Amino acid sequence: MTPLLHLSGLTKAYPGVVANDNVGFEIAPGEVHALLGENGAGKSTLVKMIYGLVRPDSGEMRLHGQAFAPHEPRAARAAGVAMVFQHFSLFEALSVAENIALGMDDAPETDALSDEIRTVSKKYGLTLDPDRMVGDLSAGERQRVEIVRCLLQNPKLLVMDEPTSVLTPQEVDVLFETLRRLRDEGTSILYISHKLEEIRTICDNATILRLGKVVGTCVPAEETPRTMAEMMVGTELKSPTKRPYQPGPVLLDVKNLQLPSKDPFGTSLRDVTFSLHAGEVLGVAGVAGNGQDELLLALSGEELTQNAAITLKGAAIGNKGPNHRRLQGLLAAPEERLGHAAAPDMSLTENALLTGHARQRLTNKGFVKWQATQNFARAIIEKFDVRTPGASHAAKSLSGGNLQKFVIGREIMQRPDVLVVNQPTWGVDASAAAFIREALLELAEQGAGVLVISQDLDELMEISDTFAVLSEGRLSRVRSASGVTIEEIGLLMGGTEVDHAAA
Amino acid sequence: MLRLEARPEPSRAMVLLTPIIAVVATMIAGGILFAILGNNPFTAIRIIFWDPLFNDMVASYTRPQLLVKATPLILMAIGLSFGFRANVWNIGAEGQFIMGAVVGGGTALALYPLESALVFPLIIIMGGLGGFLWAMIPAILKIRFNANEILVSLMLVYVAAQFLAAMVTGPMKSPVGMGFPVSRNFNEYQSAFNAELLSNTGLHFGVLVMMGVVIVGYIFLTRHIFGFQIRVSGQSARASKFAGVNPHTTVALCLGISGALAGLAGLFEVTGPAGKLSTNFPLGYGFTAIIVAFLGRLHPVGILLAGLLMALTYIGGELAQFQMSIPAAAIQVFQGMLLFFLLGVDILVNFRLRWASTKEAR
Numbered sequence: 117m118t119p120l121l122h123l124s125g126l127t128k129a130y131p132g133v134v135a136n137d138n139v140g141f142e143i144a145p146g147e148v149h150a151l152l153g154e155n156g157a158g159k160s161t162l163v164k165m166i167y168g169l170v171r172p173d174s175g176e177m178r179l180h181g182q183a184f185a186p187h188e189p190r191a192a193r194a195a196g197v198a199m200v201f202q203h204f205s206l207f208e209a210l211s212v213a214e215n216i217a218l219g220m221d222d223a224p225e226t227d228a229l230s231d232e233i234r235t236v237s238k239k240y241g242l243t244l245d246p247d248r249m250v251g252d253l254s255a256g257e258r259q260r261v262e263i264v265r266c267l268l269q270n271p272k273l274l275v276m277d278e279p280t281s282v283l284t285p286q287e288v289d290v291l292f293e294t295l296r297r298l299r300d301e302g303t304s305i306l307y308i309s310h311k312l313e314e315i316r317t318i319c320d321n322a323t324i325l326r327l328g329k330v331v332g333t334c335v336p337a338e339e340t341p342r343t344m345a346e347m348m349v350g351t352e353l354k355s356p357t358k359r360p361y362q363p364g365p366v367l368l369d370v371k372n373l374q375l376p377s378k379d380p381f382g383t384s385l386r387d388v389t390f391s392l393h394a395g396e397v398l399g400v401a402g403v404a405g406n407g408q409d410e411l412l413l414a415l416s417g418e419e420l421t422q423n424a425a426i427t428l429k430g431a432a433i434g435n436k437g438p439n440h441r442r443l444q445g446l447l448a449a450p451e452e453r454l455g456h457a458a459a460p461d462m463s464l465t466e467n468a469l470l471t472g473h474a475r476q477r478l479t480n481k482g483f484v485k486w487q488a489t490q491n492f493a494r495a496i497i498e499k500f501d502v503r504t505p506g507a508s509h510a511a512k513s514l515s516g517g518n519l520q521k522f523v524i525g526r527e528i529m530q531r532p533d534v535l536v537v538n539q540p541t542w543g544v545d546a547s548a549a550a551f552i553r554e555a556l557l558e559l560a561e562q563g564a565g566v567l568v569i570s571q572d573l574d575e576l577m578e579i580s581d582t583f584a585v586l587s588e589g590r591l592s593r594v595r596s597a598s599g600v601t602i603e604e605i606g607l608l609m610g611g612t613e614v615d616h617a618a619a
Numbered sequence: 620m621l622r623l624e625a626r627p628e629p630s631r632a633m634v635l636l637t638p639i640i641a642v643v644a645t646m647i648a649g650g651i652l653f654a655i656l657g658n659n660p661f662t663a664i665r666i667i668f669w670d671p672l673f674n675d676m677v678a679s680y681t682r683p684q685l686l687v688k689a690t691p692l693i694l695m696a697i698g699l700s701f702g703f704r705a706n707v708w709n710i711g712a713e714g715q716f717i718m719g720a721v722v723g724g725g726t727a728l729a730l731y732p733l734e735s736a737l738v739f740p741l742i743i744i745m746g747g748l749g750g751f752l753w754a755m756i757p758a759i760l761k762i763r764f765n766a767n768e769i770l771v772s773l774m775l776v777y778v779a780a781q782f783l784a785a786m787v788t789g790p791m792k793s794p795v796g797m798g799f800p801v802s803r804n805f806n807e808y809q810s811a812f813n814a815e816l817l818s819n820t821g822l823h824f825g826v827l828v829m830m831g832v833v834i835v836g837y838i839f840l841t842r843h844i845f846g847f848q849i850r851v852s853g854q855s856a857r858a859s860k861f862a863g864v865n866p867h868t869t870v871a872l873c874l875g876i877s878g879a880l881a882g883l884a885g886l887f888e889v890t891g892p893a894g895k896l897s898t899n900f901p902l903g904y905g906f907t908a909i910i911v912a913f914l915g916r917l918h919p920v921g922i923l924l925a926g927l928l929m930a931l932t933y934i935g936g937e938l939a940q941f942q943m944s945i946p947a948a949a950i951q952v953f954q955g956m957l958l959f960f961l962l963g964v965d966i967l968v969n970f971r972l973r974w975a976s977t978k979e980a981r
Contacts, residue, residue: 437863455854456858456861459854470858474863483842483844486842
């Protein structure tokens with residue numbers, strides 16, 4: 117049988133880096149094929165070539181045995197290739213049908229389109245109301261909009277880039293059900309993900325990329341997540357050892373924290389209450405957009421609240437700014453590395469000053485002690501294994517994983533009493549992620565309280581002592597992490613989703 | 620088709636060389652322009668860049684003029700550069716310059732003929748205050764209502780110009796001016812006159828203040844946490860908030876500093892080189908200062924050099940008008956080219972040009 121898509125010798129070089137080097141593999145009709153690799157392994161470049169966004173320097177692609185060289189996405193779509201991106205391109209102020217029409221090459225009339233959307237969404241089990249505003253939809257529903265948009269074009273090959281990163285476990289199940297139906301109808305799927313457990317569940321074959329080259333193939337069902345991760349990284353991985361948790365005294369006490377969101381599409385915090393103890397790692401789970409950013413801003417001091425709502429070691433700090441809190445021992449590392457946790461065009465030394473100047477006494481009467489600051493930056497780079505030619509290099513020149521190690525390291529090196537981190541390993545390669553988790557655990561072991569906000573349930577299960585879920589700006593009761601199952605958490609996370617389905 | 624591709628990290632040497640390359644490119648393109656207008660381009664370039672400094676026939680007049688012209692440009696450009704680094708766009712330095720002159724000069728006129736050593740310090744403070752308060756209008760509107768400071772500060776330039784006109788035709792009109800819309804001449808009022816400290820050098824008190832501002836500006840920008848916070852604010856609003864910088868304070872400080880420095884520049888100008896308030900007093904220094912700020916890479920030392928260079932093109936341009944009858948408009952085009960080439964070279968330092976095959980571009 118001729119493969120649906122045959123790739124051979126694909127090479128694409130950018131200045132200073134070969135993104136794809138002689139890459140080749142095949143996808144059969146009706147096959148779910150996984151593309152595995154760390155960040156920077158060249159997965160995105162490869163799918164961009166298939167989707168006509170990037171032209172290969174050399175190599176050949178064949179679709180149905182015919183030469184296939186799309187020079188733009190429209191040509192790829194016409195040949196039957198559709199793609200669902202990791203980041204949605206939807207207009208929040210338009211309806212589902214209007215959004216879908218905008219993305220189609222020859223969109224039918226709105227009424228006819230709405231009917232088609234209903235038909236397709238019913239056929240594949242993707243509940244979707246064409247008349248709703250996209251701004252009101254959850255992340256999972258927004259993804260359905262993107263998927264339905266692709267399905268309306270009857271694709272032969274569906275490319276999905278990190279499709280589950282914003283979904284609850286229940287939503288993932290729905291997605292997989294859809295993918296299986298598509299597969300059974302003969303549609304091939306190229307599936308890109310970091311989540312190895314999912315790949316084992318859904319994919320028939322996997323191709324593993326490392327540094328732009330194909331380093332192996334496997335049948336995921338016959339592998340364990342660990343063996344696949346080791347193929348990706350190329351070395352053996354160590355997993356952090358969990359130590360017994362003994363709650364110490366309360367360090368951070370949050371009572372009835374309210375924070376109305378200033379962003380019309382943001383989430384207000386409602387009555388958030390919890391206590392964080394010395395030595396505790398509290399994991400806060402939740403689907404993105406349920407108040408995670410707002411919780412971090414309220415705790416870091418970027419957004420002020422009623423003074424009594426937040427107490428640190430007995431002192432009310434709710435209306436105190438970030439530097440006051442840092443001096444008192446409450447430090448934070450936000451999710452967005454470039455542009456929030458770090459200033460992109462500034463050097464690592466300057467970025468060390470960004471949060472370090474108050475607590476590390478890097479200024480004298482307002483004058484910066486640059487030598488001391490540089491030493492601080494170098495210490496972070498050394499201790500946290502940040503791969504960079506030197507502290508004078510710009511933050512944006514670092515890879516995601518290295519910059520994240522720097523950002524987390526910068527806070528840990530300041531010996532916080534309480535550290536709040538949001539998505540500490542988001543978009544970070546497996547070895548850097550393991551390193552960061554280890555560092556967070558070590559910090560807690562030394563007696564600090566650590567609050568980890570994350571959407572990665574496996575990560576939270578691995579490092580948390582206690583556990584809570586943030587949903588629509590409300591925090592669930594904090595419970596012990598031992599004995600919680602992923603299914604239970606998923607139900608807590610998606611509680612509101614169930615309501616939508618019933619309505 | 621040509622395509623721009625970001626360079627990972629621009630070369631530091633090129634960043635420093637950019638202004639020089641821009642000046643040379645301006646000389647070449649300007650020379651072509653002058654040649655098209657029927658003048659010898661080499662003579663024209665020599666008259667603009669060389670004669671004001673080294674031609675004995677004119678240098679005794681033009682050399683002091685260099686400091687006189689450069690001082691207000693540099694004073695204002697340094698103030699503006701802080702704001703520009705923090706994404707606070709004060710386009711109205713011209714208005715703050717006028718208000719500094721009106722408020723400071725007006726104070727002097729009100730005190731006339733009181734002779735006292737305190738008059739000059741007082742009017743300096745009033746001049747700075749005038750510019751500061753004028754700049755606080757866009758600052759407060761920005762903080763309170765998120766009004767765009769570019770528009771508000773720019774509009775206030777015209778308000779200030781009208782205010783100046785009202786003053787010199789009304790309360791500040793000279794009683795001995797034979798009805799002309801001008802104020803009393805400050806060189807007739809010893810305590811308020813901003814005289815040359817050394818004769819025939821152009822060195823007046825404002826020049827000293829300007830030099831002090833260059834040094835203090837340099838120290839604050841590179842060594843003080845305030846300069847750091849301003850740079851962070853310009854890079855990313857979220858990162859600066861995370862660093863504990865209050866964005867409202869940044870807006871108020873940046874507009875306040877640039878307004879006060881523009882006000883000082885106006886005061887020194889009106890009580891010294893200009894000599895009197897009149898409707899002809901504003902010469903567009905406040906707008907040229909924007910060019911000077913960027914030409915100097917928003918850095919105090921760079922601005923010092925850029926201000927002197929800009930003053931040179933003004934003076935040399937005037938010489939070229941006299942001696943070669945090159946139209947004033949051509950000189951303005953020449954000055955405009957300087958900014959154009961600076962920005963152009965800037966892009967090439969940060970990006971590289973690549974030929975993209977037409978297939979891919981489609």
